[in-house]
Amino acid sequence: MSVLERLTERLTAVLPPDAVVTDPVRLRTYECDGLTVHRAVPGVVVLPETTEQVAAVVRLCREHGVPFVARGSGTGLSGGALPRTDGVLVVTSRMRRIVEIDVPDRRAVVEPGVTNLAITEAVRDQGYYYAPDPSSQQVCSIGGNVAENSGGAHCLKYGFTVNHVLAAEIVTPDGDVVELSAGDPGYDLLGAFVGSEGTLGIATKITVRLSRAPEAVTTLLAAFTGIEAGGHAVSAIIAAGVVPAAIEMMDALAIEAAEAAVHCGYPAGAGAVLVVELDGPRAEVEHQFAAVERICRDSGAFEIRTAASGEERAAIWKGRKSAFAAVGRISPAYIVQDGVVPRTALPRVLAGIDRLQEEYGIRVANVFHAGDGNLHPLVLFDDAVPGERERAETVSGRILDLCVEHGGSITGEHGVGVDKSRYMPRMFTEDDLGTMQLLRCAFDPEGLANPGKVFPTPRLCGEAPGVRTGVHPLVEAGLAEQF
Amino acid sequence: MRGERTPDALAATGVAVREAGDGDEVAGVRPRWVTLPESAEEIAAVLRACAAHDLAAVATGARTKLHWGAPPERCDVLVELSRMDRVLEHTPGDLVVRVQAGVTTEVLADALAAENQELALDVPVPGTTVGGLLATGIAGPRAFRHGTARDLLIGITVVLADGTIARSGGKVVKNVAGYDLGKLFTGSYGTLGVIADATFRLRPLPAARAWVTASVARPVTETVEPYVYEGRTFDTTSTDVAAALRAMVPAITESPLEPSAVEVDWPDVDGPCTVTVLLEGTAAAERAKALSALMGGTAEVTEEPPPWWGRLPEPSRRAGSGPPAEAPEPAGPRDAEAAVLTGAASDSAASGGGEILLEVRNIPSRLAGSFVGPFWAARAADVRPAVRGSLAAQVLHVALPPDTEPGLVAAFTGELRAHMEDEGRVVVLCAPREAARRLDRWGRVGALPLMRRVKERFDPGRRLSPGRFVGGI
Numbered sequence: 010m011s012v013l014e015r016l017t018e019r020l021t022a023v024l025p026p027d028a029v030v031t032d033p034v035r036l037r038t039y040e041c042d043g044l045t046v047h048r049a050v051p052g053v054v055v056l057p058e059t060t061e062q063v064a065a066v067v068r069l070c071r072e073h074g075v076p077f078v079a080r081g082s083g084t085g086l087s088g089g090a091l092p093r094t095d096g097v098l099v100v101t102s103r104m105r106r107i108v109e110i111d112v113p114d115r116r117a118v119v120e121p122g123v124t125n126l127a128i129t130e131a132v133r134d135q136g137y138y139y140a141p142d143p144s145s146q147q148v149c150s151i152g153g154n155v156a157e158n159s160g161g162a163h164c165l166k167y168g169f170t171v172n173h174v175l176a177a178e179i180v181t182p183d184g185d186v187v188e189l190s191a192g193d194p195g196y197d198l199l200g201a202f203v204g205s206e207g208t209l210g211i212a213t214k215i216t217v218r219l220s221r222a223p224e225a226v227t228t229l230l231a232a233f234t235g236i237e238a239g240g241h242a243v244s245a246i247i248a249a250g251v252v253p254a255a256i257e258m259m260d261a262l263a264i265e266a267a268e269a270a271v272h273c274g275y276p277a278g279a280g281a282v283l284v285v286e287l288d289g290p291r292a293e294v295e296h297q298f299a300a301v302e303r304i305c306r307d308s309g310a311f312e313i314r315t316a317a318s319g320e321e322r323a324a325i326w327k328g329r330k331s332a333f334a335a336v337g338r339i340s341p342a343y344i345v346q347d348g349v350v351p352r353t354a355l356p357r358v359l360a361g362i363d364r365l366q367e368e369y370g371i372r373v374a375n376v377f378h379a380g381d382g383n384l385h386p387l388v389l390f391d392d393a394v395p396g397e398r399e400r401a402e403t404v405s406g407r408i409l410d411l412c413v414e415h416g417g418s419i420t421g422e423h424g425v426g427v428d429k430s431r432y433m434p435r436m437f438t439e440d441d442l443g444t445m446q447l448l449r450c451a452f453d454p455e456g457l458a459n460p461g462k463v464f465p466t467p468r469l470c471g472e473a474p475g476v477r478t479g480v481h482p483l484v485e486a487g488l489a490e491q492f
Numbered sequence: 493m494r495g496e497r498t499p500d501a502l503a504a505t506g507v508a509v510r511e512a513g514d515g516d517e518v519a520g521v522r523p524r525w526v527t528l529p530e531s532a533e534e535i536a537a538v539l540r541a542c543a544a545h546d547l548a549a550v551a552t553g554a555r556t557k558l559h560w561g562a563p564p565e566r567c568d569v570l571v572e573l574s575r576m577d578r579v580l581e582h583t584p585g586d587l588v589v590r591v592q593a594g595v596t597t598e599v600l601a602d603a604l605a606a607e608n609q610e611l612a613l614d615v616p617v618p619g620t621t622v623g624g625l626l627a628t629g630i631a632g633p634r635a636f637r638h639g640t641a642r643d644l645l646i647g648i649t650v651v652l653a654d655g656t657i658a659r660s661g662g663k664v665v666k667n668v669a670g671y672d673l674g675k676l677f678t679g680s681y682g683t684l685g686v687i688a689d690a691t692f693r694l695r696p697l698p699a700a701r702a703w704v705t706a707s708v709a710r711p712v713t714e715t716v717e718p719y720v721y722e723g724r725t726f727d728t729t730s731t732d733v734a735a736a737l738r739a740m741v742p743a744i745t746e747s748p749l750e751p752s753a754v755e756v757d758w759p760d761v762d763g764p765c766t767v768t769v770l771l772e773g774t775a776a777a778e779r780a781k782a783l784s785a786l787m788g789g790t791a792e793v794t795e796e797p798p799p800w801w802g803r804l805p806e807p808s809r810r811a812g813s814g815p816p817a818e819a820p821e822p823a824g825p826r827d828a829e830a831a832v833l834t835g836a837a838s839d840s841a842a843s844g845g846g847e848i849l850l851e852v853r854n855i856p857s858r859l860a861g862s863f864v865g866p867f868w869a870a871r872a873a874d875v876r877p878a879v880r881g882s883l884a885a886q887v888l889h890v891a892l893p894p895d896t897e898p899g900l901v902a903a904f905t906g907e908l909r910a911h912m913e914d915e916g917r918v919v920v921l922c923a924p925r926e927a928a929r930r931l932d933r934w935g936r937v938g939a940l941p942l943m944r945r946v947k948e949r950f951d952p953g954r955r956l957s958p959g960r961f962v963g964g965i
Contacts, residue, residue, distance in 0.1 A: 114855040194934045195962040200675025224748030250696030292775030349664040353585040381666040418667035444658035445671040451945040
């Protein structure tokens with residue numbers, strides 16, 4: 010009997026009858042997350058319903074020296090929830106209760122499987138919402154948002170998941186249930202946990218901040234002949250002291266794809282469109298709108314549309330929100346990148362991407378959160394053309410190099426996961442990564458929580474002075490090479 | 493290992509070093525030497541020398557809060573970062589600044605204001621350096637809208653106990669690559685490493701600001717009848733203050749006028765209590781007018797903040813002077829509470845000196861209620877707390893007069909904690925040693941075992957600010 014079989018037996022004993030999946034056909038449905046290029050069929054899948062069940066699963070994994078990976082809705086774009094063939098996949102989709110809504114104190118307590126949008130839907134009638142809005146918000150889970158520190162189009166003004174999570178109950182890699190709270194004295198372990206991509210434990214209950222819905226929202230679409238003019242408008246808006254809720258940009262190729270897919274009816278002949286959303290007190294939005302409109306015209310916008318109603322706003326956002334999927338209309342396959350550059354470096358980096366397109370004969374559609382310099386270049390390729398996938402991968406990696414060279418980041422919101430861990434040394438030194446590893450080792454000395462993600466080189470934690478003695482249990486078990 | 497050779501070892505680093513003197517004490521513990529590094533590399537050299545000779549080190553900036561926290565269990569070297577006082581990089585178009593840890597927040601604000609930008613943090617202690625701001629995690633009024641240091645910090649360079657220089661984050665606002673060590677170091681009281689530099693996201697300076705101030709309750713001198721409910725007697729004034737705050741604050745925060753801060757100032761329990769709201773942005777004046785209507789007829793709109801705005805409360809000077817003549821006799825539940833206070837005080841002999849400052853947190857609906865009762869009890873025992881802070885951002889500071897009897901400080905802290913429900917927290921930020929000895933500074937700490945493990949990994953030799961933080965970390 011293998012370790013995994015022994016563990017499965019024990020899991021079956023502590024979980025409800027239908028909560029342990031071993032059927033190969035069903036296991037295969039969990040083989041990847043939203044980034045489908047990485048696939049691995051999990052050794053076993055569990056579907057716990059309570060914190061206690063998650064803790065029991067983790068304790069059993071630890072006892073057997075078996076790695077575990079947590080998964081919410083599986084919409085991640087970095088392979089963060091890529092299962093281990095030799096491990097347990099802990100799926101939180103059955104933990105989807107909204108435990109408490111407390112509007113006077115502006116907070117809600119939810120289980121990790123609750124979708125992002127469900128929180129907003131639960132409090133919208135009372136004039137509140139949950140601010141972070143990743144584009145997958147209809148399906149993505151709060152547990153996944155916490156693991157990835159998800160952003161969204163509106164994080165320019167409102168920040169990320171970490172700025173909106175007040176507390177979390179977590180199951181540590183030891184199987185202990187611990188409450189991390191932003192208001193507690195002591196280290197900000199909550200801040201460190203959010204965005205740790207499942208490597209420090211599994212969140213089982215999350216307290217989120219509810220935000221007051223803005224009094225007014227105005228969305229503006231400005232069309233430019235080229236991306237330089239659009240970029241100029243972005244800089245000028247920021248320089249004018251306006252902080253929009255969102256500033257999004259699409260280039261000609263991305264617009265072409267969106268038109269083909271959803272007929273969004275963006276102005277004909279646009280080489281770039283800018284979507285600017287302003288929200289806040291009505292009086293302030295009116296002031297700012299006038300400024301933004303003037304700046305766009307001064308920067309060469311040849312058409313400006315404004316939306317004040319929800320319907321008109323949806324029409325403007327339709328093209329932008331469909332962009333990723335729409336690229337499928339103009340290319341059989343593509344790689345999405347998530348690099349970030351300082352806003353002032355945008356023109357140089359975009360020029361650099363142009364040069365890469367020419368050098369490698371690969372098309373890149375650009376869709377990005379222009380306000381915070383977060384690029385989502387869609388690198389197009391066709392597997393039917395020999396060598397094109399490889400060239401696309403090269404271009405993709407070189408775009409990240411461009412971002413890092415200009416003082417940016419390899420990932421703004423998708424996470425490192427398994428996909429970009431090899432790029433981490435381009436951003437961080439050995440010492441930087443070693444220091445991050447100290448935190449991981451404090452939480453997970455055995456290295457069982459989502460191993461192989463985030464960090465490029467697997468390593469053992471070694472003994473923490475005064476904590477444990479003797480041979481590392483994994484070395485003893487002959488499992489150390491798994492790291 | 494500790495001995496004569498040590499000063500040589502420190503001197504050999506090439507970093508400026510001198511013998512410690514008066515004014516170098518860390519919460520009452522005098523270090524042996526003071527070093528003045530000028531770069532992350534120099535901090536690393538000092539910490540490596542400390543590691544080689546097992547010397548304990550405490551980092552400081554401008555020493556404005558060096559008396560906060562518990563005394564270190566040992567302290568050989570004070571690592572003073574006052575020479576690391578440069579703004580390293582400010583690109584206005586990116587709304588990002590990178591600064592050395594020894595820069596004061598005032599100097600930083602001036603540099604940023606030249607480009608019409610700001611770090612949207614109010615630092616309640618004048619002269620605080622960026623490093624001190626981060627190490628203590630203190631915040632001011634606008635935390636309600638803009639968050640605290642941890643929310644605005646996007647990159648950090650730290651030096652670990654073994655001299656390792658490590659960076660996390662970067663200089664872009666949006667970045668999820670790797671663990672966010674900035675969050676871990678913010679509020680860690682120097683126990684994990686020395687912060688060398690920090691990168692923050694900035695905001696444009698608001699086009700306009702307006703403050704709206706309203707008085708929330710009548711002072712006690714306007715004689716009022718005690719309020720009796722279910723056989724318990726409540727002083728009408730204390731009930732008024734709590735009830736008025738509970739009614740007024742939600743009306744402000746739920747309005748769509750987007751206040752940036754909602755502050756309360758109650759310098760003396762027998763005096764008036766006021767609430768002041770800040771509005772920022774192009775239409776601040778219009779919004780302020782609308783808000784003043786919400787806050788009642790007496791609310792006043794000003795273009796300047798009240799003098800106390802953004803500062804910690806100053807303790808009343810009336811401690812130990814006996815009950816004020818106009819004060820009514822304690823009655824009803826206050827009797828019991830006062831008895832707790834006076835009883836606990838009876839064994840107190842020595843009288844402490846120095847600042848006494850507490851931080852009170854609770855969820856908004858309970859925050860007002862969690863301090864008004866204890867204040868009244870304290871008053872009955874002739875303890876005169878002054879409170880100021882952010883009702884909306886859920887953090888209040890309470891100051892007691894420096895000569896408050898140590899036993900009474902402990903009793904008052906206990907009384908505040910007793911009035912907290914689950915989520916309430918009371919931390920004693922600083923107190924004279926005699927008082928601190930009698931109380932638990934930090935109160936309940938949820939994840940202490942995990943925190944100890946973090947400390948053990950980052951500073952296994954317990955050389956950085958040992959004992960200064962929660963659970964003796």
